[in-house]
Amino acid sequence: MKMSDVAKLANVSPATVSRVLRQPDLVSKETKQKVMEVIKELNYKPDMSASQLRTRETKIILVIVPDITSPFFSKVLRGIEHTAVENGYQVILGDTENDIEREKDYIDLLYRKQADGALLLTARMNKENLENLSKKFPIVLACEYLDNLDIPTVSIDNVSSARKATEHLIQLGHTKIAHISGPMNIILSRDRLKGFQQAMTHNHLKINPAFIQEGDYGIDSGYDQMMKLLSLDNHPDAVFVFNDEMALGAIKAIQDHGLIVPDDIAIVGFDNLKIASIFSPLMTTIDQPKYEIGQKATKLLLTLMKGGTVKKKKFVLKDELIVRESCGTKIPNPCIEDFISQ
Amino acid sequence: MKMSDVAKLANVSPATVSRVLRQPDLVSKETKQKVMEVIKELNYKPDMSASQLRTRETKIILVIVPDITSPFFSKVLRGIEHTAVENGYQVILGDTENDIEREKDYIDLLYRKQADGALLLTARMNKENLENLSKKFPIVLACEYLDNLDIPTVSIDNVSSARKATEHLIQLGHTKIAHISGPMNIILSRDRLKGFQQAMTHNHLKINPAFIQEGDYGIDSGYDQMMKLLSLDNHPDAVFVFNDEMALGAIKAIQDHGLIVPDDIAIVGFDNLKIASIFSPLMTTIDQPKYEIGQKATKLLLTLMKGGTVKKKKFVLKDELIVRESCGTKIPNPCIEDFISQ
DNA sequence: CTGAAAGCGCTTACAG
DNA sequence: CTGAAAGCGCTTACAG
Incomplete structure (x- = not known):
């Protein structure tokens, strides 16, 4: 059944049916009603x-995700999908499985x-290609990004959040601090490493090159890299890990090695996945506003697609250090604080 | 740029360009080559x-998922997306967030x-509507299903796997066995409950009605329902839980209550999520072939979309009970077994 | 406020 | 093996 069938039954032209659907203000009330009845x-x-x-x-919005099975990206994706559908758009899912x-x-x-x-949640192609692409099509990046890119990008400030996480470790008195990084070809990994280095340097702590191990996002990889760190003669007393899964x-790995978190080794993660707040030790981590990143990126893309321009290019959402147990800081007893403040 | 531009440059008609792209066998070698050059x-x-x-x-394939952030469904989705793209299809993602x-x-x-x-990974509408729909469009169900439905469906046998999980508990000597179920409006939940009941009845064990608590999939819900079970005067000594997340x-909850898994209470989960094999106690659970479910369902849909028919309607993939630590069964030492078999 | 007509960029049955 | 022509089902500029 097509529009002309509706038109015939309603005794109008197809054009009028189309108008009823798309520009109802141009149609008289009676015609509109008649057409709507037939449509129903x-x-x-x-x-x-x-x-x-x-x-x-x-x-339709194309969403390119590096890994649809990642709990982090699936939350961002929910923000995207929700916002897209709310605005009458559908989402085509492009799961790259980290393959360029x-x-x-x-x-x-x-x-x-x-x-x-x-909407690119992964940007592994080079800057020039990407900028050319964005001249031809509405494009927004989220989560991943490139330096000085002239394309709207939504993310947190990875350098400062990594610095904050590392400084938390330093403030607790740790000095032999290691970092399990993400893959170094990803800017996210480089930026979090940079934040780690900044915190160390700023606090006059030496970075042992053997204390920096490159992982690949997954739980197993976190296990393996930690095992490498544990096998060192003089192992670290704290580790800042690229993400919660590797953490x-x-x-x-630390537990299997017979050591205790946080007593022997403190751990800070990144992303604040649900699961990080369930099992002991409850993980100290950086929270990213995952849903909101997806939502904001989609809204920006929507304005680009409507022909609007987005002057500001970097949209930096707020992250937050969530202090739990994996660094040895106990959450202060709220009852006691209540007494004190009363 | 359009096909006619290519045609002009190649000195052929648009029809020929189209043929080069879609039915190259109908075009002479020279013409094909010339056109391909211009296209490049x-x-x-x-x-x-x-x-x-x-x-x-x-x-394009429409995939309707009840919850994109679920680790279970995201694995199924990967199987779908991968298979779809391999066959030249794209996936539109429909995340219902469990809303009918x-x-x-x-x-x-x-x-x-x-x-x-x-591809429906959730089927909350009634059977009649669904069957009408499948007369009009190629439809395949996966994971969720309906009884006696005349539509191709891919899943595991939830009744028998739930029975198997419960029987494992019984064989270990447990008698006060509880079940934290999924939402009862979902057939999956009813079938796993049925398997639980079958195992209990078959082993002449009484089911305490207070030992059946309805959850809603999430970690928090598993926590809450377990707390309810723990608050009973005579709490269970084993629980079969609808899925790993609630488990x-x-x-x-058990740990927060000061009890130990599996010493005080044994737990069996369902789905075999990665995370269930990381933290102690390592979870005993039912493995579902998630990727393969997605893959198989997509292949069936592909044949329907090509106009083929699928005579068999129920495709039951193999599940497996994975015995780990949460029921108190230690994994037998493989070395000893090796010695014995030698 | 409404209709007739053109056209979006392809594909394919038909003719040669 | 190739081309001319029709047509997929809408939408909208134009005319009235």
Whole structure:
């Protein structure tokens, strides 16, 4: 069933049916009502392929994610999907599984007019390509980013949050501090390492090169890298880990090694996953506003797709150090504080 | 740039360009080569909107997921996405957040010709509606299902796997066995409860009605329901939990209550999430082949979309009881077994 | 306020 | 093996 069927039954032209649906203000009240009745009766739904071709708009957003099974990205994705649907857009999911080739394949969908714009949660291609792309299509980055990129980007300040996490460790008296980083080809990893280095240098602490181990995001990798650190003659007494998943693996490695977190080794994670707040030791970590990152990025993309411009390029959302148990700081007893403040 | 531009430059008709791309066997070698050169030179990519309208095929699969942030579903989704892309299809993500209304909104996309078929990882609508839908569109269910439904469905046998999990508890000598179920409006929950009941009855064990508590999937809910069970005068000595996430919450509740898993209370989970194998007690659980469920479901949908028929309706994949620590069974030392078998 | 007509960019049945 | 032509189902500028 198509628009002309509705038109016939309602004794109007297809043009009028289209107007009722898209520009109802241009149609008289009576006509509108009559057409609406027929539409309901037939349960008519306009064909999107046709309107996509005609309007040159797909109402689809392409979202490229490095890893759909990551609890972090799935929360960001929820923020994106929710905001997209609220605004009448659908989301095509592009799961690259951290493979740059697949990233390119998905980008192709933009050239093929299968999506109106893209949200990149991973940006492994080079800066020049990316900027060219953004001249042709509405593009917004989230989570990952590139230096001095002229494309709207939503993320937290990874350098300062990493510095904050490391400084927390320093303030607790740790000096032999290690870092399990993410893959070094990702700027996120480099920035968090930078924050770590800044905190160490600023506090006149030496960084032992053997104390920096590169992981690859997963629990197992956190376990393996921590085992490497534990095998050193003089192992660290604290570790700042790139993300909570690897931190979970690191904690397990420490326990398997017969040591205790935080008594023997303190751990700070990153992302504040739900699971990090369940098992003891409850993890001290950096909270990222995951849903909000997705939401904000989608809103920016929406304005770009409507033809608007976004002058500001860096949108830095607030992170927060969540102090729990994995660094040895007990959460102060709220009852006692209540007494004191009374 | 469009097909006619390519045609002009290659001195052929648009029809020929189209044939080069879609039915290359119909084109002479020379023409093909010439056209391909121009296509490369211009970096021409055919417009999907146009070909979608013309061919009445979108090459898009709609995937409706109850909760994109669930580690279980995100693995299934990876299987789907991977298989879809391999076969030239894209995935539109429909995250219902367990809301039946949103399920309906996504189904609309089928009527609007925005997708060629749908994969439902959640089926909350009634059977009649669903069967009507599947007469109009290619539909495959996965994970969730309905009784005697005439639509291809991929899942494990939830009744037998729940029975197996419960029997494991019984064989270890437990008698006061509780069950934290999923939401009772979901057939999955009812089937796992059924398996639990079958195992109990078959072993002449009484089911204490207070020992059955309904949760809602999440960690917090597992925690809360377990707390309810712990507050009973005579609390259970073992609990079969609907999924690993709630089992995680339940274990935490037990620990917070000052008891030990598995010494005081044994726990069996369901799904075999990665995280269930990290922290002690390592969880005994039912493994579901998540990726394979997604893969199989997608392959079935692909054959339906190609116009094929699927005679068999129930596709039951293999589950497996993974025995770890949360029921008190130590993994037998493989070295000893090796000695014995030698 | 409404209709007739053109056209979005492809694909394919038909003719040669 | 190739081209001309029709048409997929809408939308909108134009005319009235």
